[in-house]
Amino acid sequence: MTALENAWAGHPIVVGGVSLGAHVAARWAAANPDKCAGLVLALPAWTGAANGAPAALAAKASARIVTDHGLETALAGTTGWLHDELTRAWHGYGDELVPHFEEASESPAPTLDELRSLTVPTGIVGCTDDPVHPIEVARQWANAIPRAVLTTTTLDAYPRALGRAVQAWQRARN
Known part of the structure; x- marks a missing residue:
């Protein structure tokens, strides 16, 4: 989270990440609501404690x-x-x-309560055929975050996943 603190320059920023990076970004946003303007999250891997995810x-x-x-x-x-x-x-x-x-x-992922506290536009991309990052987790996150838009991809199309998450974030802003 130090990198996110260093990135903040006095005005809200859009942050994001893939897998564990999505966890870090969402937890930072929940802890710093005045510093975050939006979230771009790809392939969240679990919610709360890892518990054998x-x-x-x-x-x-x-x-x-x-x-x-x-x-x-x-x-x-x-x-x-x-x-x-x-x-x-x-x-x-x-x-x-x-x-x-x-x-x-x-590492703990954000809890459902932390996700529910997020009020910023959030784009989430989940992968429908990735057993390591189950689509159910992305759906759970999207259902918990009030202004989230979920889009999906497949492993074959994954290299474009962040672009799809940005597009979902743009739709969440409206």
């Missing part, structure tokens, strides 16, 4: 695989755009990748 379990498993067998083995099961994106992102973490996986697997 698929994305939390995937983060723990990924940490174990990287620790025991190396980063290339952890990436070996991915293909296409997902392989390219994870390769870029995971290599960027260097030695901090495993600690980030472990932290992510236990």
Whole structure:
């Protein structure tokens, strides 16, 4: 959340993120309602405590695989755009990748009460065929946030997901 605090320059800002980044953005907005002008959220992974959510379990498993067998083995099961994106992102973490996986697997997402407190326009994109980020979570978030608009995508179309979330945010503003 430090990056969000540093981004705020005295006027409300639109913030967002993907997966854990969506969790961080929504929690920051709930804690700083006067600083947030809107939210662009993609693939929220759970609500409240992780409690064995698929994305939390995937983060723990990924940490174990990287620790025991190396980063290339952890990436070996991915293909296409997902392989390219994870390769870029995971290599960027260097030695901090495993600690980030472990932290992510236990980080709380916003609670339903925190989500209900959000009064800013919010665009949410959920993926209808992603077992790690269940569409039910995106729907739950959209139902809880008063000014949310939910749009959906598929894993094949995912590289355009943030654009779809921005479009949903624009519709929520009206």
